[in-house]
Amino acid sequence: MSAAPSSKAGPTAEARTDDERTDDERTDSGSAGDGWSDDDRSDDGWDDDWTDETLALLRALRAPHRRNRAKSVGFAVYCVVLILIIWGGVPSLGLFLQASMGADYTGHGGDLLAAMPAGITAIGLVTFLLLVRDGLWRGPVVPPRAAADWLLIHPVRPRPVLRPWFWLSCAVAAFPGLVAAVGGMVALGLTVRAGLPAALGWCLLGGLCVPLLATCAALVVERSDRAARWVRRLTPWLTLLIIALAGQSALAVAGHPVRWLELVEMWSGPWGWAAIAALAPTSAAVAGGWVAAALLLVSTGAALVLADRAAATVPLARLRERARTAAGVLAALRTVELRSARLAVNSANGSARQRRLRLPAPRRAWLVVPWRDTLALLRSPARLGRATVLTVPALLCAVLAHGAAGALSWLATAVALTFGYLAVAQLLEPARIETDDVRRASWSPYPFAALMLRHAVVPTLAGVLLGLACTGALLAAGTGPAAWLAPAAAPALVAAGLVNACRGVLRKDLMFSPAQGAGGGTGPLLFAAWYAAGPAVGVAALTPMFSSALRGGTVVPVGKAALMAVVVAVLLLRWAQARAAKMSRVRPGESTL
Numbered sequence: 001m002s003a004a005p006s007s008k009a010g011p012t013a014e015a016r017t018d019d020e021r022t023d024d025e026r027t028d029s030g031s032a033g034d035g036w037s038d039d040d041r042s043d044d045g046w047d048d049d050w051t052d053e054t055l056a057l058l059r060a061l062r063a064p065h066r067r068n069r070a071k072s073v074g075f076a077v078y079c080v081v082l083i084l085i086i087w088g089g090v091p092s093l094g095l096f097l098q099a100s101m102g103a104d105y106t107g108h109g110g111d112l113l114a115a116m117p118a119g120i121t122a123i124g125l126v127t128f129l130l131l132v133r134d135g136l137w138r139g140p141v142v143p144p145r146a147a148a149d150w151l152l153i154h155p156v157r158p159r160p161v162l163r164p165w166f167w168l169s170c171a172v173a174a175f176p177g178l179v180a181a182v183g184g185m186v187a188l189g190l191t192v193r194a195g196l197p198a199a200l201g202w203c204l205l206g207g208l209c210v211p212l213l214a215t216c217a218a219l220v221v222e223r224s225d226r227a228a229r230w231v232r233r234l235t236p237w238l239t240l241l242i243i244a245l246a247g248q249s250a251l252a253v254a255g256h257p258v259r260w261l262e263l264v265e266m267w268s269g270p271w272g273w274a275a276i277a278a279l280a281p282t283s284a285a286v287a288g289g290w291v292a293a294a295l296l297l298v299s300t301g302a303a304l305v306l307a308d309r310a311a312a313t314v315p316l317a318r319l320r321e322r323a324r325t326a327a328g329v330l331a332a333l334r335t336v337e338l339r340s341a342r343l344a345v346n347s348a349n350g351s352a353r354q355r356r357l358r359l360p361a362p363r364r365a366w367l368v369v370p371w372r373d374t375l376a377l378l379r380s381p382a383r384l385g386r387a388t389v390l391t392v393p394a395l396l397c398a399v400l401a402h403g404a405a406g407a408l409s410w411l412a413t414a415v416a417l418t419f420g421y422l423a424v425a426q427l428l429e430p431a432r433i434e435t436d437d438v439r440r441a442s443w444s445p446y447p448f449a450a451l452m453l454r455h456a457v458v459p460t461l462a463g464v465l466l467g468l469a470c471t472g473a474l475l476a477a478g479t480g481p482a483a484w485l486a487p488a489a490a491p492a493l494v495a496a497g498l499v500n501a502c503r504g505v506l507r508k509d510l511m512f513s514p515a516q517g518a519g520g521g522t523g524p525l526l527f528a529a530w531y532a533a534g535p536a537v538g539v540a541a542l543t544p545m546f547s548s549a550l551r552g553g554t555v556v557p558v559g560k561a562a563l564m565a566v567v568v569a570v571l572l573l574r575w576a577q578a579r580a581a582k583m584s585r586v587r588p589g590e591s592t593l
Contacts, residue, residue, distance in 0.1 A: 049155065049156075049157065050154070050155050050156060051155075051156040051157045051160055051161075054151070054154065054156050055156070055160060055161075058151070084179065088179075088182075088183070092186045095186075095190055096186075096189070096190070099190060105190040105191050106191055106192065106193065108191045109191035109192040109193075111253045112187060112188075112191050112192065113192065113279070113282060113283070113284040114249075114252040114253050114255075114257055115249045115250075115252055115253050116275060116278060116279055116284075117249075117252070117262040117265065117266055117275050117279070118245045118246075118248040118249040118252060118262060118265060119245070119246070119249035119275075120206065120271075120272075120274055120275035120278055121245055121265045121266060121268075121271050121272045121274075121275050122242050122245035122246050122249065123180075123271075123274075124206070124210050124270065124271025124272065124274050124275070125238060125241065125242050125245070125271045126242055127177075127210050127211055127214050127271070128210070128213075128214045128217060128270075128271060129235065129238050129239070129242070130214075131173060131211065131214035131215055131217065131218045132214065132217050132218050132221050132231050133231065133235065133349065134218055135217070135218030135219065135220075135221035135222045135228075135231075136221060136228055136231060136232070136348070136349035137322070137325055137345050137348035137349040138322055138325065138326050138329075138348075139218060139219065139221070139222030139314070139322055140165070140166050140169035140170070140173075140215050140216075140218050140219050140222065140307075140311075141162050141165050141166050141169070141219060141222060141311050141314050141319070142165060142169075142319075142322050142323060142326050143161060143162060143165050143319060143323060144323060144327075145320075145323045145324060145327055147161055147323075148316070148319045148320045148322075148323040149320060149323070152316055152319070153316070157312075158312040158313075158316075159311070159312035162311050162312050162314065162319075163308065163311050163312065165311075166215075166219065166307065166308065166311040167308075169215055169218075170211075170212055170215050170304070173211040173212065173214065173215045174207075174208050174211050174212060176211070177206075177207035177208050177210065177211045178204070178207055178208065180203075180207050181200060181203035181204045181206070181207030181208070182200065182203075184199065184203035184207070184278060185199040185200040185203055188203075188278075188281065188282060192282050192283065194281040194282055195281060198281040199281050202277045202278060202280045202281050202289075202293075203277070203278050205274065205277040205293050205296050205297070206273070206274025206275070206277050206278055206296065207274075208300075209270065209274070209296040209297065209299075209300040210270055210271060210274050210296075212300050212303070212304060213270050213299060213300055213303055215307075216303035216304060216306070216307040217303075219307050219310060219311065219314075220310075222314060222318070222322070223310065223313065223314050223315075223318075232349075236382075236385050236389070239389050240389060240392075243389065243392045243393065245265070246393075246396075247392075247396060248261070248262075250396065263286070266286065266292075267292075270295075270296060270299060270300075273292040273293075273295055273296050274296070276288065276289055276292035277289060277292055277293050277296065280293075321348075322348075325344060325345075325348040328344050329341045329344050329345060332344060335508070336506060336508060336527070337506065339432070339436075358375075359371060359374065359375050359378070365445075369444070369446075369451065369454040369455060369457070370454070370457045370458050372430065373430045373455060373457070373458035373459075374458050376429065376430050377427060377458065377462070380429070383426045383427060383429060384426070384427070384462070386423075386426045387423045387424065387426040387427055387462070387463075387466065388423075388466065390419050390420075390422045390423035390426070391419070391420070391423045391466050391469075391470060393415075393416075393419045394416045394417075394418075394419035394420040394423060394470075395416075395470050395473070395474070395486070397412045397413070397415045397416035397419060398412070398413070398416040398470075398474075398485070398486070398550060399474075399479070400412040400416075401413040401416060401546075401547060401550045401551070402479065402482060402550045402551065402553065404551075405551065409547045409550065409551055410543060410544070410547045413543050413546050413547040413550060414539055414540075414543045417489065417493070417538075417539045417542055417543060417546065418535070418539055420486075420489055420490075420493050421493045421496055421497065421535045421538065421539065423463070423466065423493075424459055424462075424463040424466075424490060424493045424494050424497055425497045425500075425535075427458065427459035427462050427463065427494075428455070428456075428459050428494070428497045428498065428501055430455055431452060431455035431456070431459075431497075431498060431501045431502075432501045434448075434451065434452065434455065435452070435501050435502055435504070435580075435583065438583055438584055447581075447584070448580050448581070448583065448584035449577045449578075449580040449581040449584065450577075451580075452498060452501070452502055452576060452577065452580040453498075453573060453576070453577060453580075455498070455501075456494050456495065456498050456573070456576075459494045459497070460490060460491050460494045463487075463490030463491070463493065463494055464487045464490045464491070466486075466490070467486035467487030467488070467489065467490045468486070468487050470483070470486040470487075471483040471484055471486050471487060474486070479553070480553045480554075481553060481554060481555050481558045482549055482550050482552075482553045482558055484558060484562070485546055485549055485550065485558060485561055485562065488561065488562040488565045488566075489542060489546070489565055491565065491566070491569040492538055492541075492542060492565045492566075492568040492569040492572060493535075493538060494569075495534075495538070495568075495569045495570075495572035495573045495576060496534040496535045496537065496538030496539075496572050497534060497535070498534070498572070498573065498576040499533065499534030499537075499538075499572055499575050499576045499579065500531075500532065500533070500534040500535065501576075502576050502579035502580045502583060503530070503531070503533070503534075503579065504579065504582070504583045506531075507527065507530050508527070510526045510527040510530055534572065534575075534576070537572070538568060538572055541564070541568045542561075542564065542565060542568060545557075545560060545561040545564045545565075546561050546565075548561070549561035
């Protein structure tokens with residue numbers, strides 16, 4: 001590669017190798033910065049362009065690898081399509097056959113139409129939020145490390161190298177939208193008897209345009225530090241807005257719609273235009289459906305054109321950083337190191353940044369651990385924010401369980417407890433940091449097991465305070481004594497999180513045990529049961545009593561459920577203590593069998 005340019009151009013400063021250039025030439029050409037000069041970022045003005053020859057050579061050299069990769073991708077696509085056909089296509093066909101023989105599903109049509117305005121708007125906002133958050137650490141333009149570290153520093157135009165990765169991200173983002181559009185067609189065809197071609201066409205507008213627009217927005221976030229800062233600032237508020245929209249959708253199904261507010265939400269942006277398009281083939285169509293469709297198509301087309309041009313302008317230093325992060329996260333996921341993957345993502349998108357706050361040092365030794373945990377929580381307010389946000393769906397599911405009966409009440413209670421566990425788990429990061437490497441606990445005068453129990457104090461108090469806030473809201477709504485179950489569940493859920501924090505080295509042998517045969521058998525299920533043992537046991541133990549107390553609503557079942565929660569909390573804490581003691585006796589890297 002180094003000798004080839006001389007056959008096309010003379011020994012100019014651009015054609016000489018980097019070692020032959022002077023310091024001034026290196027600075028002017030951009031090699032001391034991100035690898036590209038301002039002129040190099042465009043496709044014009046290249047005096048020494050070897051892009052076509054380089055890419056042709058790479059295609060020839062990598063042909064065997066590309067064939068193997070194409071086979072792997074084809075097999076993955078085949079498996080996904082097969083699963084969709086088995087679990088989606090065949091049941092849908094059966095429902096349509098039953099409808100042709102007289103089965104009536106239109107009784108659910110009114111609820112579906114009532115839920116769609118706010119519900120689809122919430123789904124659209126979720127799509128935007130997920131994809132722009134992805135742009136904080138990965139982004140739609142993420143070439144492999146070989147391309148970012150080696151290929152792009154050579155005399156090749158970045159546009160032909162980077163554009164395919166942007167369009168690949170667009171295709172990956174659009175696929176779930178396509179599946180959702182087909183699901184919407186089936187739902188509308190069964191419940192409101194809408195024409196299937198019209199329902200599919202209108203649902204495809206939102207299902208494809210919204211993820212494509214969100215991918216273009218993610219490219220802006222990837223290129224601009226200012227946009228990334230705005231995304232970080234707005235994420236908590238957007239999350240609260242999404243939860244509010246989900247609650248509004250549930251209230252609409254319950255018979256309390258707010259029509260003027262739904263119209264404002266649906267016309268607020270692309271996330272709402274998708275709802276207008278989905279309602280167009282139904283009896284609840286909103287005036288201006290064709291306008292919303294035109295806005296979606298025009299904005300998506302314009303955004304894709306601009307993003308296609310901007311895909312080649314991402315700084316090379318940023319591409320290298322994103323490629324390394326993506327490779328690290330993928331390696332962690334392949335080895336089932338979920339915490340390592342989460343830490344890598346948080347470090348890359350700025351979530352790991354802490355504020356410099358101080359608290360007065362405690363005067364008593366037993367307050368040191370709670371003081372450190374409180375200081376860590378105050379310096380990372382995002383964790384407390386996530387805990388608060390996750391409390392809202394837990395509260396909504398508890399309200400649903402209060403008015404339900406039978407299996408639905410059990411299911412809603414289990415989901416409420418699961419969200420409650422996820423909320424308090426956000427507060428247990430100091431305990432997880434200690435268990436990442438037990439040598440970090442050498443500062444503590446306590447045995448490791450006793451130290452881990454002390455790490456449960458601050459999360460328990462914070463969880464009880466969040467529960468009391470929920471109790472106040474429920475009592476104001478006239479729920480009754482069942483509202484006191486919210487703070488009663490906090491200690492048991494914190495103890496369940498502490499059990500998970502003390503699980504030690506990952507038991508990958510459960511998943512890949514050769515004794516289970518080539519197919520793996522129940523290995524993944526055994527690994528999942530071991531991985532989530534604490535919350536699984538806690539939720540399963542609390543669900544029966546809490547469901548009964550929520551349905552009964554009187555003092556006696558509520559008291560029994562609270563007592564059960566205390567017993568479960570004590571047992572889980574003993575389990576966590578035993579796990580922590582076993583961890584302290586094992587050298588780092590060994591399995592805690």
